[in-house]
Amino acid sequence: TEEEKEKKKKKKKGGGGGGGGEEVEEGEPDESMLDWWSKYFASIETMKEQLRQQEAAAAEAEEKEEMEIGEGPKAQAKNKDKDKSKAPKDDKKKKQQPVPELPEKKNKQKIDELKVFNKELEAEFDNFEDWLHTFNLLRGKIGDNDDNATEEERIVGRFKGSMCVYKVPLPDDITKEAGYDPTFGMFQGIPSNDPISVLVRVYIVRATDLHPADINGKADPYIAIKLGKTDIKDKENYISKQLNPVFGKSFDIEATFPMESMLTVAVYDWDLVGTDDLIGETKIDLENRFYSKHRATCGVSQTYSMYG
Numbered sequence: 036t037e038e039e040k041e042k043k044k045k046k047k048k049g050g051g052g053g054g055g056g057e058e059v060e061e062g063e064p065d066e067s068m069l070d071w072w073s074k075y076f077a078s079i080e081t082m083k084e085q086l087r088q089q090e091a092a093a094a095e096a097e098e099k100e101e102m103e104i105g106e107g108p109k110a111q112a113k114n115k116d117k118d119k120s121k122a123p124k125d126d127k128k129k130k131q132q133p134v135p136e137l138p139e140k141k142n143k144q145k146i147d148e149l150k151v152f153n154k155e156l157e158a159e160f161d162n163f164e165d166w167l168h169t170f171n172l173l174r175g176k177i178g179d180n181d182d183n184a185t186e187e188e189r190i191v192g193r194f195k196g197s198m199c200v201y202k203v204p205l206p207d208d209i210t211k212e213a214g215y216d217p218t219f220g221m222f223q224g225i226p227s228n229d230p231i232s233v234l235v236r237v238y239i240v241r242a243t244d245l246h247p248a249d250i251n252g253k254a255d256p257y258i259a260i261k262l263g264k265t266d267i268k269d270k271e272n273y274i275s276k277q278l279n280p281v282f283g284k285s286f287d288i289e290a291t292f293p294m295e296s297m298l299t300v301a302v303y304d305w306d307l308v309g310t311d312d313l314i315g316e317t318k319i320d321l322e323n324r325f326y327s328k329h330r331a332t333c334g335v336s337q338t339y340s341m342y343g
Contacts (some may be wrong), residue, residue, distance in 0.1 A: 069146060078149040085331065086153065147340045163327035166225070172196045231292045235262060235321060237300065239282045247278060248304035248312045256280050256314060257307040262288050263295025273305040296322035
């Protein structure tokens with residue numbers, strides 16, 4: 036290993052005389068120096084690259100549609116087509132110029148990355164209602180809204196269940212889909228609805244592009260978490276004058292399903308005088324995630340590494 040390191044150092048130092056400096060191979064990153072943030076930022080860069088590729092593909096598709104739908108004389112259409120055909124080529128060249136990121140890709144392969152979603156998991160996995168659906172129970176009768184209350188204000192409870200309609204005789208492929216004997220029904224393997232005690236660990240990594248809440252165009256954000264009777268406000272650890280704060284915190288909360296299942300994570304703006312303003316919040320149904328087949332609790336890693 037020491038000889039290999041010396042060779043890499045020589046490769047770095049060499050290349051100044053014969054014009055071969057451009058082809059010098061950089062040393063591989065030391066795995067012992069990698070931490071969780073290395074994995075996080077590498078995963079974010081991979082997600083951004085995928086989004087850029089999707090945007091480029093969508094732009095090319097729109098340009099092709101515009102070229103096909105173009106109206107006017109044939110001569111003008113040909114000139115427009117030539118101009119448009121040149122434009123995407125120039126755009127492709129511009130996009131390809133900043134892409135000499137081959138050494139970064141080599142380094143990325145050495146880091147085990149995370150799967151990062153650029154939206155809520157509920158939107159990606161159908162609200163985790165693969166077998167348990169939520170029905171809101173409203174106060175009063177249908178049409179009774181004398182107080183002009185919103186639907187959320189009229190909610191007095193939530194019913195969670197599932198309904199299934201069978202076709203008789205049962206189709207041949209129903210056994211493959213369910214995985215159980217269909218003669219005993221489709222609701223086999225469902226856990227009991229007895230109260231279950233759980234430990235919820237909430238990780239707050241960072242926030243991006245927060246809405247400014249102060250006159251100076253900044254904000255003093257801090258975290259507020261609520262689950263059942265537990266109400267946490269990390270007010271004393273607010274981050275001053277920051278719209279892209281890095282919190283890097285975790286909170287442990289004991290809860291009981293189904294009574295305590297709705298987790299609320301909010302970001303407030305700290306004010307010295309007056310009440311703190313709400314910047315934004317999100318609500319997560321932990322019970323749906325707990326019972327979902329998508330393993331939205333603690334997933335099993337595809338690869339394991341000593342570092343990162």
